[in-house]
Amino acid sequence: MQSAFTIPSFLFLSLFLVGLVPNAKLDTATKKMYPPFWDQVSGEITEFPVKDNKTIINMWNYTDRLRMYKILITQTNKYFVQFGSNDSGNVLWALALTYGKLYKTGRFSDPSNVSVCAYDAVSPSCISFNSGWGGTNFFVIVLNFLAAVESKFLKNVSHEILLLSPEKHKHDFCFSIEECRKSFPHAMDEAKKFYQYLQSITPASTVNSVSVYNTSEDRATLLLWKAYRAAVETGLSKFNDVSWYSSVPERKFAMDILTLMEFCETTIYRTNFKNSKAFLVGFPRRKLKDGEDKIQKTDFKMREKAFLASTKFISSLNKMTGGWFLVAWKLTVESSELRYVLGNFFINTLLLIPIIK
Template identity: 55%
Template sequence: MWPALVIPTFLFLSCFSVGSAQIPGSVTDGNDRYPPFWDQINGDIAEFPVQDNKIIIDIWKYKDRLQIYKILIRESNKYFVQFGKNDTGNVLWGLTLFYGKLYKTGRFVKPSNSSVCAYEGEFPGCISIDSGWGGFNFYVLTIYFLAAIESGFLRNISQEIVFLSPEEHRSYFCYSIEECRASFPQAMDAAKKFYQYLQSRKILSIVGDTPVYNTDKDTAILYMWDAHQALIDIGKPMFNDIFQYSSATERDFTFNFLLAIEFCAAAIYRSFFESSAEFLVGFPHRPLTDEDDPILPSDLNIREKALMSSVTLISNINQMTGGSFLTVWKKAMNVSKITQFLGRLIINNLLLIPNT
C-alpha cells in the first residue's frame, strides 16, 4: 500500500519547501466570496423568459449561467445540510465559486479585445464565445444542467429548454439534451450519475424541521469530480484552437491548473463553500500575458505566486514522467480513505500555504 503513496508524496515534498505556518485567511470576506451579482438572482427557473411554451436561456450571458448555478445549488442543498451551516456543505459550491472567479478575473473576455465582455462591478455582462475558459465552463454547466433535467432531478421544469446559439463556433457546442446526448453520451451519463445518486438517498433523521439525508460525502464528491473531469476532457481538444487567441502564458497556466485539479479530484478534494473559497484565493486576479513569463509578475500576491508555481511544477513533473506521476497518484488515492486524506493534506500544503 505505502510504496504507491510514497512515490507521489516524495515527488511533491522533495520539490517544494513548504512553510509550517497556518493556512492564511482569505483576502476577502462575507459576500465578496460569492460570485458577482449572486444576491441579484433567486435561483428560480421562472426568472427566465418563456416563448412558445419554451424556456429561453442566453447561455452566453453571465447572469443566465449564474441563474443556472443557483438553481442547481438550491435544488440540491437538502442532500448536504449535515456538511456545513447555512447550506455551505453543498458539493457544487466549488464549480459555482470558480465560475464567479473566472468572470471577476476577466477570463470571459474576448482575447483580441479585452473590453468585450469585461467584468464591470455594476452590471452583469457577457461571456465571449472566443474565451477558452468560457468554452470549458459552457460544458461544465450546461451538461450538469441538462443531465439534471434528463434524470428528473429538476422535476419542476416541464417546458422545453432552449439555449440561444450564436452561429459563431456553432459546431463546438451542443445546445439541447438531444444534441449533448448524441455528441457526448459518456459525459451526460457521468453527470446523470451524480443526480441519480442524490435521488437514491433516504431521510435518515429530522433535525428541527430539517430532514437529513443519508448522503455519503465522499461518494457525492467522487461523482461530482468524475462528471467534471469528463466535461473538461471534452473541452481540452475542442478549445485548444480558441486558446490560441490568448497569451501562451495564460494558455499554459490554464492547462497546468486543470491538470492540478485532476490531482485534487483523485484525492476527493472537498468542494464545499469554505474550502473552495480558500482554494481560489490563489487564482491569479487577471489573465496572464507573455510578459509574465518566465518571471512571476510583481502585481501577483504571495498566494497567487504559490499557486502558479505549484501547478507549473506539477505539470513539469508529470511531463518528465510521461504522465506516470498522475497515474501513480490516482492509484495511491484509490488505496483507502487514509491515502485520500493524506493527499488532501499535501494539496493544501502546496496550493494553499505560500512557500517561505
C-alpha cells in the same frame, strides 16, 4: 534558472503549512466570495423567459449562466445540510465559485480586447464567444444542468430548454439534451451519475423538522469531480488553441489546471464552500500576458504566484514522468484509509508553497 521544488523543502513547508486556510485578512466578508450578482438572481427556473412554450436561456449572458448554477445549488442543498451551516456544505459550490472567479478575473473577455465582455462590478456583462475559458465553462454548466433535467432531478421544468447561441458557433456546442447526449455521451453520463446518486439516497433522520439525508460526502464529491473533469476535457478539446486565450502563458495555465483537477479528483478534495474558497484564493486576478513565463518576475501577489507555480509544477512533473506521477499518487491514496487527510494535506499545502528559486 527556472524555479525548482526540492523534496526536503517540500516536506518542511508541508509540515509548516498543513491545515492553513486563507489569511484572515483575505476573509473579511464571506459574501465577497460569492459569484458577482449572486444575490440578484433567484434559484427558480421560472426566472427565465418563456417563448413558444420553451424556456429561453442565453448561454453568453453571465447572469443566465449564474441562474443555472444557483438553481442547481438551491435544488441540491437539502442533501448536504449536515456538512455545513447555511448550505455551505453543498459540493456544487466549487462550480459556482469558479464561475464567478473566472468572470471577476476577466477570463470571459475577448482574448484580443479586454474591453469586450470584461468584468463589470456594476452590471453583468457578456461572455465572449472567443473566450476559451467561456467556451469550456459552457460545457461545465450545460452538461450539469441538462443532466439534472434528463434524470428528472429538476422536477419543476415545465418547458423544453432552448439554449441560445450565434449560428457561427453552433458547431462547437450542443443546445439540447438530445444534441449533448449524441455528441458528448461520456460527459453527459458522468454528470447524470451525480444527480442519479442524489435521487437514490433517502432521509436518515430529522432535525428541527428538517430531513437529513444519508449522503456520503466522499461519494458525492468524487462523482462531481468526475463530471467536472469530463466536461472540462470536452471543452478543452475544442478550445485548446492559443487563439482562444490572451497569451501562450494563459493557454498553458488553462491546460495545467486540468492536470491539477485530476489530482483533486483522485484525492476527493472536498468541494464545499469553505474548501472551494480556500482553493481559489491564489487564482491569478488577471489573465497572464506573453512573456510572463517566469512567474516570480510578475506583479502577482505571493499567493497567486504560489498557485501558478504549484499548478505548473505538478503538470510539468507529470509530463516529465510520462504520467506516472499521477499514477503513483493514485496508487498511494487509493490504498490508504487516510485518503481524505492525505488529499487535503497535499492540495492545501501545494497551493500555499512559496516559490523557491
